[in-house]
Amino acid sequence: MRKKPEAMEATIETRKTPRSVSFKKYYQLYLMLLPAVVFLAVFSYVPLSGWIMAFKDYHLGQDIWSAKWIGFKEFRFFFTGTADAWETIRNTVVMNLMGLFACLYISAAFAIFLNEVRLKKMKKFIQTASFFPYFVSWVICYMIFYAFFSKSSGVINQLLVSQGVISEGVNFLGSPTWSWWIMLFVGVWLSLGYDSVIFLASIAGIDTEQYEAADIDGATRMQKIRYITVPELKPTLVILLILNSGSMLSSNLESNYLFCNPTNRSTMETLEMYIYEYGLSQLNIPYATAVCMIRTLVSIGLFLIVNHVAKKYQGTSVM
Amino acid sequence: MANLSDKRRRSRGLHRYSTGDFFFDLFVAIFMIVVAVCSFYPFLYILFYSLSNVAMINTPLLFWPKGFTVEAYKLLLSDSTVPHAFLISVLRTLITPVCNLFVCLLAAFALSHQHFPGRGFFQKFITITMYFSAGMIPSYILMVRLHLTNSFLVYVIPGLFSVFNMIMIKTYIESIPPALEESAMIDGAGYFKVLFRVILPLLKPVLAALFLFMCVGQWNTYADTLLYNAGNKDLHTLSYVLMNFIQQSTSTAEQARERVGLNTVNTTSLKMSMTVLVVIPIMCVYPTLQKYFASGLMIGSIKG
Numbered sequence: 001m002r003k004k005p006e007a008m009e010a011t012i013e014t015r016k017t018p019r020s021v022s023f024k025k026y027y028q029l030y031l032m033l034l035p036a037v038v039f040l041a042v043f044s045y046v047p048l049s050g051w052i053m054a055f056k057d058y059h060l061g062q063d064i065w066s067a068k069w070i071g072f073k074e075f076r077f078f079f080t081g082t083a084d085a086w087e088t089i090r091n092t093v094v095m096n097l098m099g100l101f102a103c104l105y106i107s108a109a110f111a112i113f114l115n116e117v118r119l120k121k122m123k124k125f126i127q128t129a130s131f132f133p134y135f136v137s138w139v140i141c142y143m144i145f146y147a148f149f150s151k152s153s154g155v156i157n158q159l160l161v162s163q164g165v166i167s168e169g170v171n172f173l174g175s176p177t178w179s180w181w182i183m184l185f186v187g188v189w190l191s192l193g194y195d196s197v198i199f200l201a202s203i204a205g206i207d208t209e210q211y212e213a214a215d216i217d218g219a220t221r222m223q224k225i226r227y228i229t230v231p232e233l234k235p236t237l238v239i240l241l242i243l244n245s246g247s248m249l250s251s252n253l254e255s256n257y258l259f260c261n262p263t264n265r266s267t268m269e270t271l272e273m274y275i276y277e278y279g280l281s282q283l284n285i286p287y288a289t290a291v292c293m294i295r296t297l298v299s300i301g302l303f304l305i306v307n308h309v310a311k312k313y314q315g316t317s318v319m
Numbered sequence: 320m321a322n323l324s325d326k327r328r329r330s331r332g333l334h335r336y337s338t339g340d341f342f343f344d345l346f347v348a349i350f351m352i353v354v355a356v357c358s359f360y361p362f363l364y365i366l367f368y369s370l371s372n373v374a375m376i377n378t379p380l381l382f383w384p385k386g387f388t389v390e391a392y393k394l395l396l397s398d399s400t401v402p403h404a405f406l407i408s409v410l411r412t413l414i415t416p417v418c419n420l421f422v423c424l425l426a427a428f429a430l431s432h433q434h435f436p437g438r439g440f441f442q443k444f445i446t447i448t449m450y451f452s453a454g455m456i457p458s459y460i461l462m463v464r465l466h467l468t469n470s471f472l473v474y475v476i477p478g479l480f481s482v483f484n485m486i487m488i489k490t491y492i493e494s495i496p497p498a499l500e501e502s503a504m505i506d507g508a509g510y511f512k513v514l515f516r517v518i519l520p521l522l523k524p525v526l527a528a529l530f531l532f533m534c535v536g537q538w539n540t541y542a543d544t545l546l547y548n549a550g551n552k553d554l555h556t557l558s559y560v561l562m563n564f565i566q567q568s569t570s571t572a573e574q575a576r577e578r579v580g581l582n583t584v585n586t587t588s589l590k591m592s593m594t595v596l597v598v599i600p601i602m603c604v605y606p607t608l609q610k611y612f613a614s615g616l617m618i619g620s621i622k623g
Contacts, residue, residue, distance in 0.1 A: 022436055028510035029429040033441055036426035039480040043461070044448040050457025060463075110354060113347050126351050129359040131609055135601050137539030139562045143594045144361040146565070147368070153587065155364070158379035189357065197612055221343055253455070254542050258562070272455070279456040280546065292454025300451065 054290040060283055074290035084274065089298060092270040095180060096302060099187035104240055107192050111199030112229055116221065127200075131193030141186060142258040149173055149182065174261055179268040183259065195240065202236040203229060238310045245306035271295040362598065369592035372583040391584045391592040400552075400560060401596070408538060408557040411474040416533035420488075420526055422480045427488035428514045449482050459546060468547045471554055477543070484529050491525045492518060528611040531604055538600060561593050 023030070054074055056067040079085045110130070117123045133141070148155045149172040157169035172178045206229065214224050256273040271291060279288025364381055372386030395401050430442055452458075467473040495518065503513045544559035555563075 026432075026435040026510075029432060029435055030437075032425035032429040032510070032514075035422045036445060036480050036485065037441065039422065040445060040448050043458075043477060044452070047453030047457035047461050048451075050453055050460050053457070053460070110350070113350050116343075116347050117351060122351075126355045128609060129355045131358075131612070132362070132605060133358055135535050135539075135605060135608060136598060137541070137558055139539075139541060139558055139565065140594055140598055143561075143565055143590060144365065147365060147587075147591070148361060155379045162379065192354065193358065220337075220339055222339070253545075254540070257542075257545070258565075275455050276546075280459065285456060285460075288456045289454070292456050296451055296454055303450070 051289060051293055053286055054293055056286060058285050060285060070286065074287045075294075077287070078290060078294070085294075087266055088269055088271050088274045089294075091267060092272075092295075092298060093302065095183050095270065098180065098184050100241070100244055100306070102184055103187050103191045103195055104237060104244070106188050107195035108199050108233055108237060110192055111196040111203060112225055112233075114196065115200065115203050115229075116225075127193065127197075129193075130196065133190050133192075134194040136190075138254040138258055141190065141255075145182070145186065145259075146173065171263075173259070174263040176264050176267040179259070179264045183255075183268075186255070186259075198240060199233060199236060202233060206232045238313060241310050242307055245303050245310075271298065365591045365594055365598075369588055369595050371588065373585045373588050374583060386583070388583050391588045392596075394584060395589065395592055395596070400555075401557070401593075403553070404555050404557045404560040405596075407471070407554060410471070411556065412534050412537045415475050415478045415537050416530050418475060418479055419481060419484065419533060420530060423485040423488055423529075424514075424519070424522070424526070426480070427485045427492055428510075428518060430485075431489050431492040445482055445485065455546070462547055469551045469554070470548075473543060473547045474537075474556075478537070484533070487529060488522065488525060491522060495521055524611075531608055531611065535601060535604070535608070557597055561597050564593055565590055 053064065053067075055069060055071060056064065057070050058064055058067040114123060114126060117126065146154070149157070151157060151169040151171040151174065154169065154172070156172075157166075160166050161169060170178070172182055210228050211224055214228060219227070252270060253272045253276055256268070256270050257276070260268045260270075260273050272295065275288045275291050275295065278284045278291065367381040367384045368376070369391055370384035370387055370389065371381065372388045372390075375386035377385075426445065430438065430445075432438070462468050462473060462477075465476075467476060499517055500513050503517050508516065539558055541556065541558040541562050544554070544556050545562075548554040549559075
């Protein structure tokens with residue numbers, strides 16, 4: 001305790017000291033920050049200058065400054081030249097938002113009911129099993145969905161055909177009608193265990209007195225869930241919604257590269273895949289860079305919308 | 320938690336076990352069985368299929384390997400592609416997380432100090448990068464300019480730092496009493512000495528957890544191979560080889576099979592054996608991963 005005032009005095013003193021002295025005092029901290037700052041400058045900030053390629057007629061291997069200016073031509077083409085803009089932006093937004101909400105609500109429900117399982121070992125086992133898919137890669141995930149949902153050799157289709165439910169296998173992985181539902185299912189399958197751990201933790205934090213009072217009033221288990229657990233989980237849900245909406249910014253090329261094929265392209269292809277196709281397969285760099293810029297704007301827009309809605313919702317639920 | 324279930328059990332004694340309770344339990348049981356089966360059976364199915372003699376598979380579902388054989392695995396490992404890709408994957412999985420955590424640790428320790436000139440600027444400079452990215456094409460051009468394409472370094476250098484890991488470590492450092500550092504400083508230690516002698520030993524749990532999570536991420540990713548190293552066969556990772564194998568539905572696997580002339584193995588069972596090979600290492604670290612998660616270590620930091 002005796003040290004504290006001294007420490008405070010020391011900090012006040014450093015504020016008064018001239019810059020050169022404080023640099024000498026803290027140079028080790030600046031040295032520690034140096035690698036991270038250099039890294040981010042090179043790998044996060046410098047690439048932003050590459051956006052200039054969207055406005056120039058640039059080809060790979062050429063000097064960027066000698067390329068001719070073309071203005072907003074590529075943006076105009078993306079929006080008016082084809083139907084690609086509407087389709088890819090729609091697919092990106094719909095799949096991200098559907099995935100985000102479905103994953104959270106289903107894993108909240110899963111956590112609530114898992115909490116009602118009375119056998120401790122059973123509970124542990126189910127949790128362990130449901131958590132595992134979170135750690136496997138997109139390739140393995142695709143392989144599993146291929147094994148179960150492919151048209152002729154998929155387990156589901158074989159079962160349905162052998163039971164006489166349908167006469168011919170449904171093309172889950174290759175038809176535009178199914179792609180959103182498949183991706184929704186993939187998303188829930190992957191993140192159910194992960195998200196539910198967080199919900200379970202907050203269920204464990206709910207005050208037990210509430211349940212005891214409900215017991216005395218003769219509430220059924222369903223009523224206890226409805227009037228105690230669900231309202232108590234709402235703040236956690238909102239926090240997770242905001243946190244997970246940030247991950248919409250991250251790349252989803254890995255999933256789209258596998259699940260997107262020529263037959264379901266119209267509803268499956270997202271902006272990321274489109275950029276890969278045009279930029280790195282067809283080497284149309286200016287066009288792909290323009291789409292990169294649009295993608296960043298779309299994802300920041302999505303993030304802000306979710307943030308806004310969540311804040312509003314939390315505001316009313318707190319009242 | 321135990322307290323809660325105890326009290327509930329006692330209070331349940333007050334009420335009769337009604338039909339409503341029965342249907343509730345039934346619903347919970349069905350829900351849980353569906354989730355457990357959906358989550359875990361696919362992996363078992365793939366394992367059983369890969370160990371089966373395909374000529375004997377006559378039902379859509381498998382509950383054990385039919386006509387046990389390891390021919391598919393033998394065939395895969397007879398080629399040098401898979402062992403070499405395995406080596407590359409292991410190297411990147413071990414090297415990148417270590418380098419990353421070192422850089423993150425330094426930055427996190429520096430930023431955990433509240434008073435030094437320019438802290439606010441550095442904090443903003445670092446965290447704001449979480450919310451935007453230039454995108455795939457500018458990054459690709461940058462990698463080409465830095466001569467990182469077609470080299471092993473592309474697996475390491477772009478992964479040297481991540482804001483998320485830094486925040487995790489920083490949150491943890493901030494929970495350590497500052498008196499510890501102050502007393503070391505009074506004894507004449509510099510910041511580096513404090514970090515490596517005093518703080519680092521206390522960070523073991525969070526560093527271990529982050530290390531494992533990063534390893535899994537490194538093991539699983541294939542996008543960087545696809546973008547930057549697709550042309551160099553010596554640098555293909557196991558994930559990428561598997562991806563290629565799955566995408567080219569017939570060619571490579573079928574050729575390999577025809578060369579050997581086996582009929583106990585087909586393309587599908589080869590793909591499945593390959594999948595099993597990629598999953599096994601994750602399965603080995605899975606209990607530890609889950610332990611870290613269940614102990615609330617990661618959740619605490621996410622919430623904070």
